[in-house]
Amino acid sequence: MKSKAVFSTIVPMLAVAGMLWYGSGINSTSAVGADADNAGLKLPAGFGALRAAENTGKARHISVTPAGDIYVKLARPKDGKGVLFLHDTNGDGKMDETQGFGNYGGTGMYIKDGYLYASSNSEVFRYKLNDKQQVIDPNTPEKIVTGLIEKNQHETKSLVLDNAGNIYVNVGAYSNSCQEKDRTPGSMGQKGCPILDSAGGIWQFKADKLNQTYGDGVRYATGLRNVVGLDWNQQNNQLFVMQHGRDQLHDLFPAMYTTQQSAIYPAECMYALKKGDNAGWPYIYYDQDQKKKILAPEYGGDSKKEGMPEAITPAVAFPGHMAPNGLLFYTGSQFPEKYKNGAFIAFHGSWNRAPEPQAGFFVVFQPFKGGKPFGQYEVFADGFTGSPEKTASGRADHKPCGLAQGPDGSLYVSDDVKGTIYRIVYNKK
Template sequence: MNKLLGSLLLLGITSAPAMAKNILDKLTVAPGFEVSLFADDVENARQIAVSKKGIVYAGSRKAGNVYALIDHNSDGVADKKIVIAEGLNMPSGLAIKDGDLYVGEVHRIIRFKNIDTQLKDPKFDVIYNALPSERHHGWKFLRFTPTGELLIPVGVPCNICAEDERYGRIFSLNVETKQIKTIAQGVRNTVGFDFHPSTQALWFSDNGRDMMGDDIPPDEINRVSKEGEHFGFPYVHAGAIIDPEFGKGKNIADYTSPALALAAHVAPLGIHFYNGKQFPANYKQQLFVAEHGSWNRSKKSGYKVALATIEQGRVTKYTPFITGFMKDEATFGRPVAFAELGDGSLLVSDDYANVIYRVSYKKN
């Protein structure tokens, strides 16, 4: 036993794996499922992506790192962690296309070509460097469209403000021509979106403004029906509430209402349409939502993974899927984002507990 670990144990402080296991024991998942640890000691784990070889990549925000997590024997537990980049500017978002890993920093998009083959000494090139540099709501979530463009969100650098066309939007970038266009506007801060597997409609989460009280305005899950659609911020919130500072003279009907209005301050981050074959059929193409949890509410809310049931493009039910990240105002974890492994199990990152969970279905 090394001196540091011995000292920690004498002080009653457990090791990182023990702390991760303690968090795992607090979680409750929907009947028929189980939650295990795919990886621990992944500092500030945010968006995750899986390569064709099954290597799991994870970004971070405060840590400034990008990780590669390798499960050599395919037992559902990563047995090797490699920090492939460090000292980056909030590299929260990442996506894989044609074997290349794209990472979203606050101010730019970088690319690691053929990432699976250069884990020991990875090099990157800069794909796009004309993004705003403000760190407030500046961290990213990335996803490629079905036609190959890269979606990049730029949140507003404030709680509530009316900024220019560089902010409060989801952009689409052609990584070859560098042409960029607006897909959605009036978006305060989204760090989660996905395309419906059948309709290809873009759905995204959005975090509502603060300082209007514990219970308003709602956070949102939105569906884009046309390019450039306006979702209300900063004038109208959740399709129902006129902003007291910026909403004067605005008409609620001029802005798109959310597909689902959530509770205020639950902080929906990653969303994911399940498209694997392991879960029961009624989970197919349904939307998982990571409620990261409130930070400034008098009593905490959120802190769960939920499932939005979608029928004919409408949310018909919203139910808890994993709970136990918070109890009696004590925080144990904060879910962030999702990815699927090749066997159909679901990965969930947690930037508070510094772990990535694996959710699998226990077949009878």
């Protein structure tokens, strides 16, 4: 009798709870649920994460279609496929169907105006999409750019498009600091660094013209050592890039820099670019604490002397060597208002801080207001490495690389160690 009374009380309670739960599901801004462990990530209150895909390969940049499918560019082809198409058949957010094409490795992946753009380490291709935003013919892409320099350093060709039919491609410098002998202690810088003629900058090409190379394009900005993360800021209608700053200040000039200084300098810089800009590599670097453009030791600097006043000043300066590989201006409505038009940056994590502990391996949020950085950046998603020890040693389980926004405003993060594709959602109203 007693148990029956309890039962009759519990059932309606469960029913109400269930309705509330179901209701909250409807009211929440994301249709999919987070993994119980938030995919191993540490996120701000109200956010959750799920593993949309795992073991995809060395997943570099990614692009999510208006239908919610994901295109992934792999650094190296897996089973002969360098681009993956991931599809979710039942709407639970887990991509359960994979197709591949394109037998080349690379980094660039971007969707614009009915085309998927992809880059190898020397060329740019595009594939026409159908009305479901899927590649129509994966075997015969149009070759848009060819013959870009590819040497053993900074060879990836990240790309983004503007709203006027142009494509912007990074050509990284095949050198650390344009020394006569690369990465050799005490070797001085080459006068009039010849690398800048064909690398160390952003080149602009037409998005729809075939077989372009250097002569057909414009060196849009120079003095950028290597850019991996870049995005077109729709509010300013302007290109923003993240530069990987130079390495080894202590190794190369031990009398001028301690290992501690070498670990945090120079800054990893965000630049807002205009046509013709020069960011100053290899002649200067930006010191985020002195807040100055410092003459590089290869060009007569001593860690304090300033140089190249005409070089542009970074929009934001982050601590050194954290390797910003992804940049995304958030234009969605799923996340709270403060995130709108702000920048997410995926820091791949450092190697060049040893013997000091390594750093990075997280996604940072930099607030923007009126198209300009506003206030301090904050760590948004952390925990990719697996433990603080793995962060310090750099032996990370996962390293964040590419960023993309889904049609519902979810934020996607790729990992190029194990190939996990994370989807971060906001579930609090």
